[in-house]
Amino acid sequence: MNPIEPWLQRKLRLAAVQDRLVAGLALGLGAVVLTMTFFFTYAVVWFVVNLGASALWQLVASHALHITHREILVVCWVFLGLLFLGNARTSREYLSDLSLDQAAPPALVWHAGVAGALSALAFNPDASAKLITDILYTGPRLVVGGIKAWRRSFLRKQVDTAGLAQALMILRESPGRVACADLAGQLAGFEADTVLAQLRGMEGVMFLDVRPPAVKVSEELRLELLAMG
16 A cells, blocks of 8 residues: 555544534534524514604504514525525625725724724725625625535545545655646546546645646655655
């Protein structure tokens, strides 16, 4: 057996356990955050419609406006669904760009800690909307991240450890980079495309954007692989 393969198998088992722990933690936190979001939405809808809008409607139409418990539940579930949809369609980079187009009124307010920051956001509605949206997407992100981690833990069992170990053996003997085509050609008896795809997920393995495409291992990983004999 390739001396690298037992090390690789241990590494994959440990990574799978870590993935499952991360998945459990993320899904648990996601459930808590989504529950809080659900009840917060329920409270907002109830107060806005049954108190605020109801009073205004009574002035206009001479009768109160009322939304039932079941109708509020429908609104809350639809809102949570829209959060998942929006999270899937919106990039983190876009939401993290909180550049302020307008300065807050006096400099004293700007330096007033949290109050100053909130004041600045109040004068920049685009940044405020992004910040609020980013917070609302926390629950969906945790759930989606947990599902991905759980799925990743099972995908690790499907790794071709023999082929991957052979690829690492070749790379450790090459002080520089190895062309992807050359590496694939040396993986006789293995599914080269699958091995290269799995190699991309390994820490310490770097795919270089050059012509022709090439791959190399970091010096730390090379030393670790050489120590296996």
